[in-house]
Amino acid sequence: MPLPSRVTDLTSFDLLRSVAELGSIGRAAQAHGMSQPSASERLRTLEARVGVTLLERTPRGARLTTAGQLVAGWAEPVLARAADLDAGLTSLRADRQCHLTVAASLTVAEYLLPAWLIALRAVSADTATVLTAGNSAHVAEQVLSGKADLGFIESIDVPAGLAGRVVAEDELVLVVAPGHPWARRRHVTAAKAATTPLVSRESGSGTRQAWEHALRAAGVTSSADPLLEMSSTTAIKAAATGGIGPAVLSGHAVAADLATRALVRVEVTGVDLRRALRAVWPTGQTPRGPASDLLTIATRSLTTRADRR
Template sequence: MALPTRVADLTGFDLLLSIAKLGSIGLAARAHGISQPAASSRLRQLETQVGVPLVDRSPRGSRLTNAGALVVDWARPVVDAAADLEAGIAALRAERDTQLRVAASLTVAEYLMPKWLAALPAGSAVALSSGNSAEVAELVLDGKVDLGFTEGPDLRGGLEAHSVGRDKLRLVVAPGHRWARRRINVAELAATPLISRERGSGTRRALELAVRPLDLAAPLLELSSTTAIKAAVIEGIGPAVLSAHTVAAELAAGTLVGVDVAGADLGRELRVVWRAGRSPRGLAADLAAIAVRGS
């Protein structure tokens, strides 16, 4: 329901409450941070709006008319309620500014995001979800998260992005695999069934582009978990291509062996993404800046 025109603007009623409390238009004007002429003008507008005189002015001060006293009694709870509404809205904005919804691809979520989040101001509340790069892009486009981090080479329409650094994919095998002590070429990699991430994964998409114009062989096994892929490789089921971040510990321990690939650029770009036309603000801007500096 639309507010009646006589009460749609509460600023005049708020001024009238101050006149009733302080006994002077001048003191009320000072309390509201406006000049006395501006206060007098606002009061005249209110009296025109209400349709009756509300204040008797005299050299000794200002006194409410009988009608003015009634209007003050009626206006006080309305103005107080408006103040409560404003305070509530301010609280919601403050809560929004200290809460951040983020989605990140699995590699970023597990291996990079923890140090980025630790650099945010103390008390920042972040809800983090993870998935493959296509799923992250969908969450951002749907407005379900404020910011996304992807590792795929493709940028969906409706998104804007900024690079947060480079990542390198590594071909890894078990120590007993026939590739463990040799270098292979891109044609051999493309022709060999791999233990692979699912479609929509940034890692899989980056590998598809790295072997072009060749096509990848059908996967030996598709898994949506990097941990599961590493376990399968260690068990000798087959080779896999994963982010260097995800296999660093296993390569250092010797449970996985890295294999060089001639003729393939296995580097890729990591990105922070947001909805087009809605540049990150507040905590989202802080996190994006931290990621750019920290990758």
């Protein structure tokens, strides 16, 4: 059942108690962070609701009437329970803010997120972070189901039900082993790359989705089935390095391999392989606490790279 209208305004009862303790409406108002006229009006409204005079007002201050003392005494345990309720709500929020669950695509999880989490540790040392990694479709599912507070994906579009923000830039790179014939050519057409079976990520991967989208945007309407599907970036690099076949991977993932010439980059002409990496969260919600801090850190890293250019 709803609370009776006479007792819904607990602040007025708390104000009455403060008058009893401090001896004046002015000092009680100051303790509650309100003006004296506002406090006086609240107390008059309380008296009207209760139906009796609660205060004796004098030039030297105010004191509770006998009825006022009774009302303040009856209100005391209610106000104490309200304080307990507020403390409980605060502890729940604090507990929530000290735990952060992040779901991230493999590229972000392996090559970008570690630095972001180190930066998060510097501003939120008490936050316990749990990271789950998977393809972009899995990340979207985790965030939509509430199992993750924040997600990072490589998908071309933000999945339905999620809001997103670009936090990093990436470029897909076609790579081959040094002994592969393409290593000497150094470039192939988009059509040639599309009709060649590649070592590829599984369906649902943001990298695979971005590659297929880029080919369609370049006017390539058909492509070969993958030579080999693997769910691990490390496994794909090993397969490409071993000469099993060409692979398309994130530039972040192959930077070290290109520097050591364990893999050779092959330019794909006529296609734009740049893409954005995004943070995502449920539509209609705003990341808060550590999730908001991590989002700010990731976004700031994008701005820093842009400034360096």
